[in-house]
Amino acid sequence: MIAATTVEVGGGEPYAIHIGDGLLGDSALLAKTFRGRHALIVSDEHVAPLYAEAVAAASRSACTNVQLHILVLPAGEAAKTFDNFTRVIDALATLGATRDACVFALGGGVIGDMAGFAAACWMRGIDCVQLPTSLLAMVDSSVGGKTAIDIPQGKNLVGAFHPPRAVVIDTTTLRTLPPRELRAGLAEVVKYGAIIDGAFIDWLDAHADALLAMDATALSAAIARSCTHKAAITERDPLEHGERALLNFGHTFAHAIEAEQAALNGGWGAGLNHGEAVAVGMVLAARLSTQLGMATMDDATRLTALLKRFGLPIRIPAGLDADALLARMRLDKKAAADGLRFILWDSIGHARVVAGVDESAVLQVLRAD
Template sequence: MISIDVGGAKPYAIRIGAGLLGDADALLAPSRGRHALIVSDANVAPLYARRVVDALRSRDGLVVGECVLPAGEESKRLPQFERVLQSLADLGATRDACVYALGGGVVGDLAGFASACWMRGIDCVQLPTSLLAMVDSSVGGKTGLDLDAGKNLVGAFHPPVAVLADTDTLRTLPVRELRAGLAEVVKYGAIRDTDFLDWLEQNVDALLANDGDALAEAISRSCAHKAAIVERDPFERGERALLNFGHTFGHAIEAEQAYTGLNHGEVVAVGMVLAARLSARLGMAADADADRLADLLERFGLPVAIPPGLDPEALLARMRLDKKATASGLRFVLWRGPGRAEIVAGVDENSVRATLASA
């Protein structure tokens, strides 16, 4: 069992290990009241919800409810958000109730946002079941919903009271989802840790083979990086924006495909390569750095080019609405080579346009 502490005004622990979804002590420790709601989706609930329900009901008097949503990014919308709130109402959830977000990033974001809004804020325990959620979305308290105009435009910062990452769930993770999570793992090496990037290059085969030791190492190192950044910058007023490396491009692609094409990890992979190539175009880094990043991502079976049929001008319009954009124009996370990411404001749109066109 690995434990990583996230400090700050509302500290909590990330626990990483096998069997956590059946560990009644770990699941019940953060619960303060008489009501618990498990929010999951149609893919994950049949596999793991009963295990969590049984563990929670080992406490006498705890009323446990379930809300199972359709699987997929399309659920991260207002109608499903309302379903979670109605489930809390049906449960009679009081201000000391706890929501357990059992699933990937969509469930974690949606359940977390509902927790932030119910009675102006109740506790949420993140139970990530995908690699991507374990290393990224479950940590840090970013919650939210998608609109037609873009991804995560509605949301709140609402830190969980605990994160329990049960590595046993990765055994049932589809290969595509495993690869998607590895994109976010690569991100940590790209933005701040060249030693980790070297380690990933040496362990591609083990990670793709779902080797438990290799995955535990990748998850713990990724979470340690994110925990340190979130502790210093909980509301993304500075350094935390570095975690969005590749996301400005990626979110534009995701929205332009109406969330029905590449998944989140895949668009982040493409976006990181585009950010590296934009950095080279602006004279910040060498083309060889972008080539190295693209090679690693391709070894993980991830896409590194914009899907055919997407209009660069449409993507640019999406990026103007990105949350990182300011009155001075587009703002990107770029790099000066591996491990040296930085936030760059007022990026010339012609350079972005040329990068999109060449990809």
């Protein structure tokens, strides 16, 4: 049994991130996270059969008069649509959810994004408690309040900032996580070392075998360190006006890859998943940093080797056109009037926002991959 850890997120809308074993069944903890008598658990067809009833039972134990409903949605990125967002809204309406109602987002990043966005919109904002069950959601999407859905033109283009009331990370759920999803989450863990904590890269390299073997101590330490970094950044910059943009390291490339895959394959979710696309995107961002004379190739090589060690892809998938990817980047949320903006680095652990990046340099990196 690993000792529970709490990471506090301050700022204008403070909340706590609880990390530990068996927390989804902790009725005392869940009782602290919701205020009213209406609760909606939103999950997907993979996660709900494993954990939804346990969360419901703990919630009912915590609040005997709660009116609770479980909504099960399709799994995968392809489900992050307006239609399924509407299903969450309809469920809240059927429940008669009042302003003090709570949405429990039980699942990975797709469920967290979609349920969080519905909570942001219902009655102009009700509580959302994030209950992430994937490593990627634990260390990234459940923290910070970004919520969104996808549209054909791009990923996460429709959404809202809506900080959670709490984040409850039950590390035992990782035991049912497929190996591919574990590796995808490790990409986002590596990101924190790349942008702000070079010593974390050393730690990850030293503990790579333990992490891949699902060692509980190593995973808990990696989750806590990642959440601590994200909590500090989002506390200082909740609406991404400055420093928070660093968390998008690799994401401009990644979102373009995901969107182009969706266009070529008839929908979101085909090809690389988000974490895998971020791994490729970080490699490309490191190479672009070298191309622009900001960093040495040694750092890019080291990052690439660590990602390969975690079994992550490091190259753009075959069949994706460089010009088409560049066109996708022009619609990315990080683009601005002065052109493409990228999160690049001067060295491992020292990232910064670079505006007005020359498109010819980007194309050179894309075509060289």
